[in-house]
Amino acid sequence: DQQVKQNSPSLSVQEGRISILNCDYTNSMFDYFLWYKKYPAEGPTFLISISSIKDKNEDGRFTVFLNKSAKHLSLHIVPSQPGDSAVYFCAASGNYGGSQGNLIFGKGTKLSVKP
């Protein structure tokens, strides 16, 4: 059973436009959400995170929105640049029985930004 879902395996966007990557989760115990970016032959690198007590977090061109009632989060990249082309993973973590659990990842969305 997949607890974190990224339903779009790929997304293609024109340079300068907005990229919107979506993520759904099923476990209401999740209280911390992250986005990672991964280039081929490299490990994932942390991009941005959001706690469940917030509904928005912004860092430069990257903004993450959290809709707890819908169990949905999204990553907005504005403006998109060719260097943003990578696989983006959504991840979630929760507090189970008093201790924070490990990160659960989605399967990733491959973003291609065309010049």
Next chain:
Amino acid sequence: KAGVTQTPRYLIKTRGQQVTLSCSPISGHRSVSWYQQTPGQGLQFLFEYFSETQRNKGNFPGRFSGRQFSNSRSEMNVSTLELGDSALYLCASSLRQGGYGYTFGSGTRLTVV
């Protein structure tokens, strides 16, 4: 400061053999987690070690095991390799348990033939 170092970067093994992968965390990081990445499956959690103790374990068979040493370095072992074990194995370290502040290594690409 040095990042998370995984060795070797690439490995080819034969079905039935065993393999040991190594991970050196960032200095001062006491938590090390291991993930398996296969095409179309994303990153699947294997286990987490903190202060030499396994704190969390994912849904993998007992052929997958790990350990952590007193200097926080970690090793992961896979015995009786199967073709389906071919994957990118990623290690992540952090100061504390639970997925906060993960820094990932570049991974070990294991191919089982």
